Amino acid sequence: MAITGKVALITGAASGIGRAVAIRLAADGAKVAIVDLAPADDVVAEITANGGTARGYRADVSNEEQVQKAVAQTETDLGTVQILINNAGLHPDPPTKIMDMSTALWHKTFAVDLDSMFFFTRAVLPAMTRSGWGRIVNLSSASVYAVTPPGGAHYVSAKAAAGGLATALAVEVADYGITANAIAPTTVRTPGALHLGGDAMLEAVLATQAIKRVMEPSDIAGVVSFLASDDAAMITGQVIHADAGSTRVN
Numbered sequence: 001m002a003i004t005g006k007v008a009l010i011t012g013a014a015s016g017i018g019r020a021v022a023i024r025l026a027a028d029g030a031k032v033a034i035v036d037l038a039p040a041d042d043v044v045a046e047i048t049a050n051g052g053t054a055r056g057y058r059a060d061v062s063n064e065e066q067v068q069k070a071v072a073q074t075e076t077d078l079g080t081v082q083i084l085i086n087n088a089g090l091h092p093d094p095p096t097k098i099m100d101m102s103t104a105l106w107h108k109t110f111a112v113d114l115d116s117m118f119f120f121t122r123a124v125l126p127a128m129t130r131s132g133w134g135r136i137v138n139l140s141s142a143s144v145y146a147v148t149p150p151g152g153a154h155y156v157s158a159k160a161a162a163g164g165l166a167t168a169l170a171v172e173v174a175d176y177g178i179t180a181n182a183i184a185p186t187t188v189r190t191p192g193a194l195h196l197g198g199d200a201m202l203e204a205v206l207a208t209q210a211i212k213r214v215m216e217p218s219d220i221a222g223v224v225s226f227l228a229s230d231d232a233a234m235i236t237g238q239v240i241h242a243d244a245g246s247t248r249v250n
C-alpha cells in the first residue's frame with residue numbers, strides 16, 4: 001500500500017466522518033495525527049490497539065496560531081505530513097436564514113469550515129512539496145449541488161468554496177506530486193448530522209438518493225482512502241460526488 005508509513009493529518013477526527021477516516025487511513029498503514037477541539041483519546045486508543053500509530057492534538061482549526069503549532073508538533077512527533085484531510089466543520093445548526101443571520105455567525109462558519117482549510121494547507125505545504133508526494137482532500141457537501149432546506153446559506157457558501165479551493169490548489173501543487181480534491185457527501189449518519197435533524201432527517205434524505213441506504217462515515221472513509229492511494233494519482237482538482245446518487249453534476 002502506497003501510504004504505508006506516511007503521515008496523515010485529519011482535522012475534526014474525534015468523531016463522525018473524521019474519526020472513520022482516521023481509523024481507515026491507519027488501517028491502510030498511515031501514521032495518523034488527529035486535530036480536534038475535543039479530546040480524541042478513544043480514537044487514538046482504538047488505532048493503537050489495532051497495531052497502528054496515532055496522536056491526538058487539541059486545537060481550534062479556525063485559529064491560525066494553533067493550526068501552525070499542531071502541524072509543527074505533528075512533524076516533530078510523526079514526520080512530514082503527506083496526507084491532509086480538511087474535515088472539521090460546523091453544520092448549519094440551528095438553520096438560520098440570511099435575514100436573521102448575524103455577521104458573527106457568518107464569519108464563524110467561514111472561519112471553521114473554510115479558513116481552517118487554508119491555514120492547514122499553507123502550513124503543511126513547505127514540507128509536503130519538499131517530499132515530492134502529497135494528497136489533500138477537503139470535505140465539501142452535496143448541499144452545494146442540490147436544493148436544500150432554508151437556513152444553510154453560510155454553510156453551503158463555505159462548502160462551495162471548499163471545492164473551489166481544491167480545484168485552484170491542484171494547479172499550484174501538481175508539479176510537486178501532490179493532488180488536491182474535494183468530496184461532496186450527502187447526509188451522513190454522524191453526531192453532527194443527528195444533532196441537526198435526528199433520524200427523521202436521515203430518513204427524509206433517503207427520498208433524494210438513488211441508493212436507499214443512509215450514508216455511513218465509513219462510506220466516506222473509503223473514498224478518502226482511494227484518493228490517498230497511488231491509484232488516484234491522476235485525479236486532481238475534482239469534486240467527488242459521494243452522495244448515493246442524489247445529485248447529477250456535469
Ligand SMILES: NC(=O)c1ccc[n+]([C@@H]2O[C@H](COP(=O)([O-])OP(=O)(O)OC[C@H]3O[C@@H](n4cnc5c(N)ncnc54)[C@H](O)[C@@H]3O)[C@@H](O)[C@H]2O)c1
Nearest residue numbers: 012015016017036037060061087089187188190191192193
Ligand atoms: N454528516 C454529514 O451529513 C455531512 C454531509 C456533508 C458534509 N459533511 C462535512 O463533513 C465534515 C465532518 O462532518 P461530521 O458530520 O462528521 O461532523 P461532526 O459534527 O459529527 O464532527 C465534527 C468534528 O469536528 C470538530 N470540530 C468542530 N469545530 C472545530 C474547531 N473549530 N476546531 C477543531 N475541531 C472542530 C468537532 O469537535 C467534531 O469532532 C464537516 O466538514 C461537514 O460539514 C458532513
